[in-house]
Amino acid sequence: MREADKQPSRPRGLLLKLLSPRAMLIVAVLSAQPYLVGQLLGWREYTSFICGNLPATDTQLALGLIYVVSYLTFVLAVPILALAAAILALLQRVFPES
Amino acid sequence: MKRCGSCGRELKMRPFSALSNTCEHCGQSRYSKAHDTRVAKAKLILLGFGVCVILDILAGIPAIISVPLLLVPFSAFVCFRYDPLKDAPDEEQDVKRETDESSAGCDVPRASIGNRLMLLALSLLVAAAIWIPAVHLPFKPQLPPPTSEAAVEPLAEGLAAAQVRLWVDPALRKIEVDKMRSANAEWDFMGRSFLVWALAERCLHQPELKAEYLPVMDRIIDHTLQTERDEGLYHFLMPYARRGPFVQQPPRSQFLDGEISLMLGVRCLIEDKPEYRPLLAGRVETILRRMKASPVLCTESYPDECWMFCNTVALAAVRVADKVQGTDNSDFFRQWVKTAKENLVHEGTGLLVSSFTYDGQPLDGPEGSSIWMSAHCLRLIDEEFARDQYRRARKEIGVSACGMAYAREWPESWQSPMDVDSGPIIPILDASAGSSGLAFVAARSFDDREYFQALQTSVDFAGFPIEEGGRLKYAASNQVGDAVLLYSAVLGPVWEKVQEEAPR
Numbered sequence: 001m002r003e004a005d006k007q008p009s010r011p012r013g014l015l016l017k018l019l020s021p022r023a024m025l026i027v028a029v030l031s032a033q034p035y036l037v038g039q040l041l042g043w044r045e046y047t048s049f050i051c052g053n054l055p056a057t058d059t060q061l062a063l064g065l066i067y068v069v070s071y072l073t074f075v076l077a078v079p080i081l082a083l084a085a086a087i088l089a090l091l092q093r094v095f096p097e098s
Numbered sequence: 099m100k101r102c103g104s105c106g107r108e109l110k111m112r113p114f115s116a117l118s119n120t121c122e123h124c125g126q127s128r129y130s131k132a133h134d135t136r137v138a139k140a141k142l143i144l145l146g147f148g149v150c151v152i153l154d155i156l157a158g159i160p161a162i163i164s165v166p167l168l169l170v171p172f173s174a175f176v177c178f179r180y181d182p183l184k185d186a187p188d189e190e191q192d193v194k195r196e197t198d199e200s201s202a203g204c205d206v207p208r209a210s211i212g213n214r215l216m217l218l219a220l221s222l223l224v225a226a227a228i229w230i231p232a233v234h235l236p237f238k239p240q241l242p243p244p245t246s247e248a249a250v251e252p253l254a255e256g257l258a259a260a261q262v263r264l265w266v267d268p269a270l271r272k273i274e275v276d277k278m279r280s281a282n283a284e285w286d287f288m289g290r291s292f293l294v295w296a297l298a299e300r301c302l303h304q305p306e307l308k309a310e311y312l313p314v315m316d317r318i319i320d321h322t323l324q325t326e327r328d329e330g331l332y333h334f335l336m337p338y339a340r341r342g343p344f345v346q347q348p349p350r351s352q353f354l355d356g357e358i359s360l361m362l363g364v365r366c367l368i369e370d371k372p373e374y375r376p377l378l379a380g381r382v383e384t385i386l387r388r389m390k391a392s393p394v395l396c397t398e399s400y401p402d403e404c405w406m407f408c409n410t411v412a413l414a415a416v417r418v419a420d421k422v423q424g425t426d427n428s429d430f431f432r433q434w435v436k437t438a439k440e441n442l443v444h445e446g447t448g449l450l451v452s453s454f455t456y457d458g459q460p461l462d463g464p465e466g467s468s469i470w471m472s473a474h475c476l477r478l479i480d481e482e483f484a485r486d487q488y489r490r491a492r493k494e495i496g497v498s499a500c501g502m503a504y505a506r507e508w509p510e511s512w513q514s515p516m517d518v519d520s521g522p523i524i525p526i527l528d529a530s531a532g533s534s535g536l537a538f539v540a541a542r543s544f545d546d547r548e549y550f551q552a553l554q555t556s557v558d559f560a561g562f563p564i565e566e567g568g569r570l571k572y573a574a575s576n577q578v579g580d581a582v583l584l585y586s587a588v589l590g591p592v593w594e595k596v597q598e599e600a601p602r
Contacts, residue, residue, distance in 0.1 A: 050522065080229050
């Protein structure tokens with residue numbers, strides 16, 4: 001029974017891992033992927049809806065929207081996550097949780 | 099089921115009960131001491147963040163300085179060296195309850211996760227406070243020194259190459275024009291006007307470009323005049339122009355007359371072309387006759403709809419024609435400014451209204467898509483009045499933050515629904531594509547380098563520039579948007595030339 005009782009500790013350990021600098025860096029790298037894909041496939045061309053010029057098809061409009069969201073994630077969220085990972089690692093080193 | 103951390107009795111969950119942390123049975127804190135400590139620490143850190151924000155607003159100390167120097171050490175102290183509840187009685191059972199009951203046999207103390215969450219939130223907060231004020235730095239352009247005689251923004255070369263190519267490759271132009279006309283037929287026409295005005299500016303900057311640009315300017319002017327002759331005035335107007343008759347007869351649009359006259363005027367200013375002289379003289383004579391005959395010295399662009407944008411462009415065209423032809427309409431200009439100040443100024447802001455009826459009844463208040471260009475054109479008519487309009491517009495609808503800038507379409511005291519002139523409005527920020535684009539023109543015209551640079555940073559950040567073979571275009575824009583940017587990057591010499599030896 002005691003061993004069975006200890007089973008729920010795993011999610012909590014996993015949670016601690018998810019709150020680590022390494023996990024934040026992984027999230028940052030993964031968040032950058034949609035932008036890189038969009039950039040390689042040339043979806044930037046479909047962003048003219050911003051000025052009121054709708055692209056020729058609904059698909060192009062959707063790709064343009066995806067590109068804008070992924071770009072904003074890339075330039076705003078990814079650097080913040082990467083910086084936060086570095087700061088978290090530094091804080092953990094300076095103030096170890098014992 | 100939740101139990102009180104002090105008396106252990108079951109807590110009743112009522113609406114908003116989370117807002118109170120006292121137990122309704124014993125009156126003590128309903129949570130463990132460890133929990134209360136974490137909450138108190140989080141509140142202190144939030145308070146520190148608030149102080150940083152206040153320092154930024156009141157003392158002008160940017161977050162990029164106050165956060166690392168003040169908030170980080172303060173937060174670290176609060177997290178690891180400060181116990182806000184150290185005088186409260188120890189509750190050993192709290193720890194026991196946390197590790198034994200709530201954790202259900204967990205080998206990781208709950209307090210570790212709480213601390214880690216706090217550290218993570220703090221890290222994200224600090225990272226955001228560092229990055230957001232700095233995000234503009236990779237996009238910040240280097241502007242030429244203000245004293246440079248031939249100061250051309252670096253983007254002008256690429257934009258001009260891309261724009262000129264559209265008039266060399268008809269298939270490419272058709273694609274661009276079709277896209278614009280499906281949204282607004284006016285953009286097709288304005289894209290031509292701004293390009294001709296921009297090329298004229300470039301010719302004055304660099305006279306060696308005349309050989310390349312004058313034929314392009316002539317092609318655009320000839321094609322526009324031909325289209326107007328063949329298709330009629332409605333070709334370049336939005337469909338609602340056909341809904342009713344023009345008050346002033348015969349029907350003409352100041353939108354077309356003003357911009358075509360200015361195209362002809364700047365073309366002849368760069369280098370005389372005898373074929374264009376009578377066309378310029380005839381159109382300017384028509385503009386003056388119709389404006390003088392109207393109650394507020396402005397005439398219609400659409401049926402019973404006069405636009406400040408179109409009428410101020412027309413005034414600038416008359417002024418350029420004065421320079422080209424050696425005529426003098428300064429009395430009319432003075433009269434126009436007096437009439438406008440008396441009848442066409444919005445009370446709340448002191449800005450010129452954007453549209454009004456033929457009789458001078460305002461239809462709209464001030465709008466960014468109109469006032470920036472109007473202020474620029476009015477420089478040729480009354481420099482002081484124009485500068486005052488720019489200052490007011492900058493205060494009412496210009497926005498700068500974190501090294502970037504944009505413009506709203508409407509001031510706080512006048513709101514209107516989004517339309518084709520404003521372009522899409524970005525919620526919360528109230529940023530308007532139309533107003534922001536024309537803000538470039540005014541910022542450059544009034545030598546507001548700080549605002550111009552911040553606008554340029556914004557457009558490089560969110561305009562999605564595409565460079566290819568020395569040509570530059572903004573994917574988030576269209577041909578008319580790029581032509582406006584090109585014009586704003588090079589404008590100056592034409593107005594200077596017109597103002598030389600101004601007739602008194």
